[in-house]
Amino acid sequence: MKKVLITGGSGLLGQFLNLTISNQCKLHTTFKNNPGNCKDFPFSVVDILNEDELKELFENVKPDIVIHSAAITNPVQKENQTSKEYFDTNVNATKNIAILCEKYESKMIYISTDLVYAGYRGSFLKEDAKLIPASLYAETKLVGEMKVKESTDNYLILRTALLYGFGLNHSKCHFQNMYVDLKNRKPVKLFTDQLRTPISLTDASLIIAQLVKMDLINETINLGGTERVSRFEIGQMLCDLAGLDKNLLQKIMMDEIPNFPKVEDVSLNIDKLISLNLKPRSIEENINEIITK
Incomplete structure (x- = not known):
């Protein structure tokens, strides 16, 4: 049974991933402040900005797969949020996790965003469409993608559309x-x-769980609805x-x-996703x- 480590396990998507991944894999999830449903599973309290904590986590878990969903996701900065916080969390921590994935031979599944694309180049954008992020959030997620590719060859990047549904616990x-x-x-x-092209939290987590089972590497895939x-x-x-x-x-x-x-x-073209027999349900x-x- 594959060992899967999730960062951001108490987040909006992370809590759904805890539920779906735990049904098929040996799950170890993480959170920093709010536990959400993480305490229902093997978990660690981890600050992803702390390199020593990350190293200890990888050494203890030795994951086969890491789903990196922890991030600052606000498209508009809050008054108390600095650009440095965005870069430290979305770029530097991502790089450090990717380096550890390479060291421990773990596949990294990086949760990115549809907002990395240029928003004026037409509709149903393919994975090779022009990338012009319009916000600090999207910019740091795109740089995060680059750090993943620089640090390891064993990755999947999922450019995730607008998520909808009812969050769990505090999310x-x-x-x-x-x-x-x-x-x-x-x-x-x-x-x-x-x-x-929004995708429900349920469908997104179920599709990611299916991708965990597949031997796909070095791929960027649009994860959205139809x-x-x-x-x-x-x-x-x-x-x-x-x-x-x-x-x-x-x-x-x-x-x-x-x-x-x-x-x-x-809006995302999801032909690549559908070619893997993974198709989300209608809104x-x-x-x-x-x-x-």
Whole structure:
């Protein structure tokens, strides 16, 4: 049975990965502050910025595969966040983990983002499309990709689309906040001018679990859904399926949000993913499952 180490195990995606990976592999997960569901599995409390802690972790676990999902993911910097924090977490820590993966002969699965692509080059972008990140977050994730490639040949890079669903424990995403507001009859402002191919947390974690089983290396793969939609359109679908009031949905443009990095279209072509017999379900199927659980 493969030994899989997960960084960022208490994050939005990480907690779903804990559940799916533990069903098929010997899992060791990690967190720094909030445990989420990590304590339900073998775990370590690790600061990925601490090289000594990382070295000790690898020496103790000796993983076959490392899923590196820990990151600062805010597209807009918070007031108390510095550029150095982004680079230390998303670049330097990623490099150190990749170097340790090479040393311990571990495959590294690096969770990147669709936001590394240029947002003005058309729709359904393939993996070789132009890369022009518009935010510090996306820039550091792209540099992280480069550090992975420089440090090891045994990697998979997953450029992950907008994730939606209901987070576990403390973790939440935009979709969940939207649902709660609509249930409480509060108006919700949603972009009409940004197009992406969202994938549910459940589908993303299940597909990553399948990729863990495969002998793929040196690959970059788009991990997204099949439908190119705006957040406003997702809101409309949610209202239709959950019986919520569409009149609460308010259209906004990205220009109306101060300092928001404008990315118009980073919808993903997922032909490579589908060629591996890995196809996510439709947004409608996923929303029906999410709201009936």
